[in-house]
Amino acid sequence: MGSHGGTVVKNSAANPEFGSSNLPAAPWKPHGGAGQDVGRSCILVSVAGKNVMLDCGMHMGFNDDRRFPDFSYITQNGRLTDFLDCVIISHFHLDHCGALPYFSEMVGYDGPIYMTPPTQAICPILLEDYRKIAVDKKGEANFFTSQMIKDCMKKVVAVHLHQTVQVDDELEIKAYYAGHVLGAAMFQIKVGSESVVYTGDYNMTPDRHLGAAWIDRCRPNLLITESTYATTIRDSKRCRERDFLKKVHETVERGGKVLIPVFALGRAQELCILLETFWERMNLKAPIYFSTGLTEKANHYYKLFITWTNQKIRKTFVQRNMFEFKHIKAFDRAFADNPGPMLEVKMQVEYMSFSAHADAKGIMQLIGQAEPEHVLLVHGEAKKMEFLKQKIEQEFRVNCYMPANGETVTLPTSPSIPVGISLGLLKREMAQGMLPDAKRPRLLQGTLIMKDSNFRLVSSEQALKELGLAEHQLRFTCRVHLHDARKEQETVMRVYSHLKSILKDHCVQHLPDGSVTVESILIQAAAHSEDPGTKVLLVSWTYQDEELGSYLTSLLKKGLPQAPS
Amino acid sequence: MEASEDWLVESLRLYQDFHAFDLSGATRVLEWIDDKGVFVAGCESLKKNEILHLILPLRLSVKENQGLFPERDFKVCHGGFSDKPVFDLKHVPETRLLLTSGLPGCSLQVWQIAEDSDVIKAVSTIAMHEEEESLWPRMAVFSSVAPGVLHGARLSSLKITDLESQKIMYASGVGDREALSSLQVLGADTFAFCCTSGRLGLVDIRQKWAPSESPGPGSGGGRWCAEVRSRDQDPGPSIASLGSNGQLCLLDPRDLCHPVSSVQCPVSRPSPDPELLQVTWAPVLDNCLAISGFDGTVQVYDVTSWGGIESQVEPLFTHRGHIFLDANELDAAPLVTTHIWHPCKPRTLLSAADDASLHVWDWVDLCASC
Numbered sequence: 001m002g003s004h005g006g007t008v009v010k011n012s013a014a015n016p017e018f019g020s021s022n023l024p025a026a027p028w029k030p031h032g033g034a035g036q037d038v039g040r041s042c043i044l045v046s047v048a049g050k051n052v053m054l055d056c057g058m059h060m061g062f063n064d065d066r067r068f069p070d071f072s073y074i075t076q077n078g079r080l081t082d083f084l085d086c087v088i089i090s091h092f093h094l095d096h097c098g099a100l101p102y103f104s105e106m107v108g109y110d111g112p113i114y115m116t117p118p119t120q121a122i123c124p125i126l127l128e129d130y131r132k133i134a135v136d137k138k139g140e141a142n143f144f145t146s147q148m149i150k151d152c153m154k155k156v157v158a159v160h161l162h163q164t165v166q167v168d169d170e171l172e173i174k175a176y177y178a179g180h181v182l183g184a185a186m187f188q189i190k191v192g193s194e195s196v197v198y199t200g201d202y203n204m205t206p207d208r209h210l211g212a213a214w215i216d217r218c219r220p221n222l223l224i225t226e227s228t229y230a231t232t233i234r235d236s237k238r239c240r241e242r243d244f245l246k247k248v249h250e251t252v253e254r255g256g257k258v259l260i261p262v263f264a265l266g267r268a269q270e271l272c273i274l275l276e277t278f279w280e281r282m283n284l285k286a287p288i289y290f291s292t293g294l295t296e297k298a299n300h301y302y303k304l305f306i307t308w309t310n311q312k313i314r315k316t317f318v319q320r321n322m323f324e325f326k327h328i329k330a331f332d333r334a335f336a337d338n339p340g341p342m343l344e345v346k347m348q349v350e351y352m353s354f355s356a357h358a359d360a361k362g363i364m365q366l367i368g369q370a371e372p373e374h375v376l377l378v379h380g381e382a383k384k385m386e387f388l389k390q391k392i393e394q395e396f397r398v399n400c401y402m403p404a405n406g407e408t409v410t411l412p413t414s415p416s417i418p419v420g421i422s423l424g425l426l427k428r429e430m431a432q433g434m435l436p437d438a439k440r441p442r443l444l445q446g447t448l449i450m451k452d453s454n455f456r457l458v459s460s461e462q463a464l465k466e467l468g469l470a471e472h473q474l475r476f477t478c479r480v481h482l483h484d485a486r487k488e489q490e491t492v493m494r495v496y497s498h499l500k501s502i503l504k505d506h507c508v509q510h511l512p513d514g515s516v517t518v519e520s521i522l523i524q525a526a527a528h529s530e531d532p533g534t535k536v537l538l539v540s541w542t543y544q545d546e547e548l549g550s551y552l553t554s555l556l557k558k559g560l561p562q563a564p565s
Numbered sequence: 566m567e568a569s570e571d572w573l574v575e576s577l578r579l580y581q582d583f584h585a586f587d588l589s590g591a592t593r594v595l596e597w598i599d600d601k602g603v604f605v606a607g608c609e610s611l612k613k614n615e616i617l618h619l620i621l622p623l624r625l626s627v628k629e630n631q632g633l634f635p636e637r638d639f640k641v642c643h644g645g646f647s648d649k650p651v652f653d654l655k656h657v658p659e660t661r662l663l664l665t666s667g668l669p670g671c672s673l674q675v676w677q678i679a680e681d682s683d684v685i686k687a688v689s690t691i692a693m694h695e696e697e698e699s700l701w702p703r704m705a706v707f708s709s710v711a712p713g714v715l716h717g718a719r720l721s722s723l724k725i726t727d728l729e730s731q732k733i734m735y736a737s738g739v740g741d742r743e744a745l746s747s748l749q750v751l752g753a754d755t756f757a758f759c760c761t762s763g764r765l766g767l768v769d770i771r772q773k774w775a776p777s778e779s780p781g782p783g784s785g786g787g788r789w790c791a792e793v794r795s796r797d798q799d800p801g802p803s804i805a806s807l808g809s810n811g812q813l814c815l816l817d818p819r820d821l822c823h824p825v826s827s828v829q830c831p832v833s834r835p836s837p838d839p840e841l842l843q844v845t846w847a848p849v850l851d852n853c854l855a856i857s858g859f860d861g862t863v864q865v866y867d868v869t870s871w872g873g874i875e876s877q878v879e880p881l882f883t884h885r886g887h888i889f890l891d892a893n894e895l896d897a898a899p900l901v902t903t904h905i906w907h908p909c910k911p912r913t914l915l916s917a918a919d920d921a922s923l924h925v926w927d928w929v930d931l932c933a934s935c
Contacts, residue, residue, distance in 0.1 A: 092753055229638075230641065231640055231641045231642075231683070232638045232640055232641070233587070233588065233619065233639040233640075233641060233923075234586070234638045235584045235585065235586060235622065235637045235638050235639075236584075236585040236587070236890065238569075238573060238584065238585060238890060239583055239584050239585050239637075240637065241573070242573055242576060242577065243637075245573075245574075245577060246577050273816060277570075278570070278573075280576055281570065281571070281574045282577075306586050348659065359638070360589070360641065361587060361589055362590070379893065383681065383682050384682075384683050385683070386641065386682045386683050386684050387641065387645070387682075387683045387684055387685075388641075388644075388645035390644075390646070391615070391644070391646075391682070394613060394646065450596060
C-alpha cells in the first residue's frame with residue numbers, strides 16, 4: 001500500500017484517532033508529604049484507551065488523610081467505576097493494598113479488583129489488623145470500617161499464575177510469580193498488541209521459602225519496575241543468615257533464651273527453616289520460642305498455599321511438615337516467669353532490611369527476561385539513578401523513564417493494525433503477471449474502509465459501489481517546453497527515440513496521429529504560439545499513472561539528446 | 566552444598582563480620598576513597614565495563630559491632646562506563662578525579678565524579694607515547710598542590726605527568742626496558758618500583774636516575790610484585806616482595822641487596838595468573854601482611870619472627886570465603902583478583918575474585934588470647 005493510492009496510515013502515533021498509546025503512568029502525589037523511605041504504590045496506566053489502576057497503597061508514615069492517595073487525580077468528574085476498567089493488587093503489603101477499602105467503599109469503586117488467591121486470603125487480615133490499631137487503639141477518624149473491608153473483598157476476582165483473564169473483550173491480564181512474599185505477583189496488562197508489565201515488589205534471588213520472580217519473553221511495550229533498591233548491591237543471603245545464626249548462637253552460649261518477635265509474614269517461616277537447618281550442626285541445645293498470634297495464622301496460610309512456596313519447601317513438606325518445627329516451640333506468656341535470663345532478639349530490625357527486593361542486578365535480570373521496549377522506574381530518586389538509567393539504556397537499547405510522583409509519562413508506540421484485503425483486489429494484482437518479490441515492493445492501488453473496528457482494503461470499484469458513488473476520472477496534463485526549431489513531427493520522433501531507449505521496461509509507442517504513448521500516458525507536440533524555436537510537449541496521464549507521469553515529465557524537462565544531423 | 570553449610574557454621578567462629586556481594590562483573594581493582602568508599606571496575610575486553618564508587622555498608626562504619634544494624638548492603642554512589650578493561654584505578658586525593666589504566670596501554674583515562682548526579686564521566690586521556698602491545702602502564706599518584714601521576718609500563722617509559730597541564734614533570738631517562746609490575750609513591754619526592762623480574766628500586770625524583778636497588782631473586786624466576794610498608798616508624802624490614810612461585814621476601818630499604826628473610830608460602834604454585842599477585846602490608850596491625858593471587862584464598866601472615874631463609878611458614882589466617890560461597894559450583898575454582906586492608910579497622914579486609922564476588926571480612930585472631 002503506497003502513499004499514492006489509498007489512505008493507509010503507517011505511523012499511528014501521528015494519528016491519535018486509532019492505535020496511539022498514551023501510557024500515562026502517574027504514581028500518586030502525597031498530599032503535601034515529602035519523599036519517603038517506604039513509599040506507597042498507586043499507579044494509573046492507560047493502554048489503548050483502557051484504564052487500569054495498579055496497587056492502592058497506604059503510606060505508613062502519615063496518620064491523617066495524607067496516607068491515602070489523592071484519587072481526584074484520576075478523574076475530576078465522572079465515576080471511578082466508569083473510568084477504570086479494573087484495579088490490580090500485586091501483594092498484601094499495606095503500602096500496596098492499604099488504601100483499597102478506602103478507595104472502593106469511601107471514594108467509590110464497584111468494578112473488579114484482581115489479585116492472587118493468597119493475596120485475597122491475607123489482605124483482609126492485615127487490613128483488619130491495621131484498622132484495629134488505627135481506630136481502636138489510636139482513635140483515628142475517617143478510617144474504613146470492618147464492614148467496608150468485607151464489602152471491598154467481595155469485589156475481588158482471584159487470578160492464578162499464568163492464567164489469562166479477560167477483563168472485557170479487549171483487555172486481558174496475566175499474573176507472574178514475583179517471589180518477595182507469599183502470593184506476590186507481577187502483572188501483564190494487554191490490549192490487542194500493546195502491553196504493560198507491572199512488577200509490584202519482586203526479587204530475583206530465591207529465599208528458603210519462596211522462589212525467585214520469573215517472567216517469559218513477553219516483550220511488553222513498557223515494563224514498570226520498582227527501583228527502591230536499585231542503587232544497592234545486596235549482601236548475600238548466606239551472610240545475613242550467618243549473622244542471625246551468630247546472634248542466636250552467642251545468646252545460647254551465654255545461657256540465654258531466644259525469643260523472636262514476629263511481625264512480618266513470611267520472614268518467620270524463613271527464620272524457622274534456617275534455624276532448623278543449622279540446629280544440629282551448631283549443637284544448639286536450648287529451646288527456641290516463637291511468639292504466637294500472627295504467626296499461627298501465617299503458618300496456616302503457608303500450609304494452605306503451599307504451591308506458592310519454593311520447590312524445596314514443597315519437597316520437604318511431603319516428607320515432614322516444614323511448618324512444624326522440631327526445636328522451635330510456641331511461646332506461652334507463662335514462660336516469661338521462668339528463671340534464667342531472657343534475651344529478646346531484636347533481629348527483626350536487622351532482618352527487616354532483608355526484605356527481599358530486587359537490587360540493581362535483579363532489575364537488569366528481569367529486564368533481560370521480559371525484553372520490554374521501554375522501562376519505567378518507580379520509587380527511586382532521579383539524581384541517584386542516572387547511572388542505572390544509562391546502564392539500562394545501553395545494555396538493552398531501550399528508553400528508561402523515572403517519573404516523579406504525580407508526573408505523567410506518555411510513550412509512543414507503533415501498534416500493528418491488521419487490515420483485510422479483498423480477494424478481488426488480490427486477484428487483480430496477481431493477474432498483472434509479476435510474482436511477489438520480497439525485495440521489490442510493488443505499488444498497489446486500493447481504498448481503505450474503516451467501519452466499526454474493522455479495516456478492509458478493497459478495489460476502488462468495490463468501494464464506490466459500497467459507498468454508492470460514481471467514479472470520476474482524474475487526468476493531469478503538464479507542459480514541457482523544448483528548444484527545437486524543427487517541425488512538430490520531428491520533435492515527436494526525437495521524443496519517441498529518446499524514451500524508447502530509456503524506458504526499456506515500458507511500452508513506448510508512436511501512434512499514427514503523431515502522438516507518443518508510454519503505457520497509458522499520452523505525449524503530444526505542438527508549436528509554441530509565439531516562439532517558432534520552441535516546441536511545447538503536452539504530457540497527459542491519469543491519476544493511476546501519477547508516478548510514471550511525474551517521472552516522464554522531469555525526464556523530458558532535462559531536454560532531449562542532440563540528434564545527429 | 567554440604568561443605569558450604571559446614572563452612573558457614575565454621576565462619577561463626579572464624580569471623581567477627583562477613584559480608585559477600587556479587588558485582589555485575591569481576592574487578593581487579595579495589596581503591597579507597599576516604600575510609601567509607603571504595604572503587605571497583607570491570608576488566609573485560611569485549612564489553613562496556615562499569616566503574617563503581619561503592620559506599621561500605623553502614624554496619625562496618627560503626628566502632629563497636631552492636632549487631633543491630635539495618636544497613637548491610639553496599640550502595641552504589643556513583644557509576645561510569647569504560648570501553649577498555651580497567652586493570653588499575655587510582656583516586657587523586659582531595660579531588661573528584663580518577664585515573665584508570667588497562668589494555669591497550671597507549672593511554673591513561675582521566676575521570677570525574679559528578680557532584681550533582683551519580684555519574685562518573687570520562688574527561689580526558691593522557692597519552693603514553695609508547696607503543697606497547699601487551700603491557701599496560703602502572704600508576705601511582707603524587708598528591709600535592711598540583712597533583713601528578715607517575716606512570717610507565719617499563720623502566721624506560723617511567724614519567725610523571727602533571728594532571729592539569731599534562732606536562733611531563735619527570736622522566737626516568739633510562740634505556741632499560743625491563744617491564745614493571747608495581748609503582749608506589751612513598752613521599753613527596755620518592756617512589757618505589759618493582760619489576761616483573763623481582764628487581765626492586767627506590768627513587769628520589771630530585772636526582773638524576775640513581776635508585777637504590779635490589780638485583781632481584783635471580784634464581785627464582787617467575788613474576789614478582791612488591792609493596793613498601795607506609796608506616797615507616799616501625800623498625801625492621803618494610804618491603805615485602807612476592808613471587809609467582811610462592812616465595813615471599815622481606816627487605817630492609819637500607820640494604821636492598823640482602824633480604825632479611827625469604828620464605829616459601831604454602832600456596833598452590835605456580836600462580837595461575839601471576840599478573841594478579843598481590844602483597845599488602847596491614848595499615849594497623851604490626852608486622853602483618855596479606856597475599857593473594859594463587860587460588861581462591863587470601864592469606865594473612867605475621868612476619869614478626871621471620872628472620873631466616875627458606876623457612877616454612879603458616880598463615881595466621883586464611884580467607885576461604887570465595888571458594889565456599891562460589892555460586893558456580895561446577896566451574897573451575899575462583900581466583901582472587903585483588904584484596905585490600907581497611908585503613909582503620911585492624912583486621913578488616915576486602916577481597917574480590919574472578920567470579921565477580923566481593924567480600925568484606927573481619928577475621929578473628931584465634932591466637933590473640935594465647
